[in-house]
Amino acid sequence: SLKDEYSLMKDLFPDIKGYYNRMNLGFAGGNNLGLEIATGEFIYFLNNDTLLPNDANNEILAMLEVFALDSRVGGISPKIMYYHPKGMIQFAGCTPLTSITLRNKQIGYREPDRGQYNNCAEIPYLHGAAMLVPNRIIKEIGVMSELFFLYYEELDWSCRIHKKYKLVYFADAYIFHKESASTGQDSPLKTFYLTRNRLLFAYRNRSGINRILAVFYLIGIANSIRLIKFVFSGMWKHVGAVCSGTWSGIKLFSKKNLS
Incomplete structure (x- = not known):
């Protein structure tokens, strides 16, 4: 049976705001549902299998400073580390997709973090596991397309944002992603x-x-x-x-x- 997990969380954390929906709306649909009740000036999209570091508050404030210093920045993704194995990078920026074959490189992917990607950089796409976007940008550009349901929706959204604004990889903030680094068989x-x-x-x-x-x-x-x-x-x-x-x-x- 389906559980109303939001009510269980609300009992433990009375200050949180959320919504329980019985239908699976996909990645974009779920995020868009959350946007309907979000009131913040900035929205931090995080996958449900991610963990924030202990110093997350200061890191988020540092990312907000990027927006304050440059109004042309439309979105930020932090460094994304695999939860296991420890010290392995999943995302430290990316290269543009090629025009025809739609191929690109995810910078730092499966590399040990030796500080080689500790410089912030402009990137063509945000990473769906962690995206910090000003609410004013979302209101201007629109929400993620629910046509995709699963995969490519954040790339599509990034393309729309990037037509008008810069996207940034912010090396001084990070999250842990519990997604496995092993290359298991796709379903x-x-x-x-x-x-x-x-x-x-x-x-x-x-x-x-x-x-x-x-x-x-x-x-x-x-x-x-x-x-x-x-x-x-x-x-x-x-x-x-x-x-x-x-x-x-x-x-x-x-x-x-x-x-």
Whole structure:
């Protein structure tokens, strides 16, 4: 049975504000629901499997100072560390996605933290596990698109913010992410949403010949290669997930889904 976990938390922490919803609205939908009751000048989006460090208050104040010093900053992500193994980086910034193949590099990924990424830098995308965004920016740009449901929604949102504002990796603040650093086997559900949402992201965030080439690459090359790998591995549920994800993505290609 579904538990009203918010009521249980409210009993323990009477000052918190929240909402219990029986429906799974996905990553964007859940965050957007929270935005309806959030009243702060700044909103710190954190995954439910993250932990703040002991000095979080001072680190957040330091991030707020970045916004105070530069009104062109539209969002900040801190350094993200794996909870286990200790001392391993998950995110210390990123490079832009390529125009056609939609590939990029997550800086510091799976590297031990030796202080090599302790400089703040402008980045093209925020990390969905930890994003600090001024409420005024959200009101201007709009909330995350709920079309994606799972994966790529924060990239899509970052693209919209980055058209007008700078995004920053802030090295002097960090969180711990309990997501495993091991490369476990993806589920068919994950394969479906990644397949579908890459296509949707390409359609919404590329235009002209780049959109055509990106969609052609994803369907004709990237998805075909994945299908061949899954067939030879006998992973038939993943084969079906790639096919259904591709078709579901194509069905979302319409003018109304461009904004």
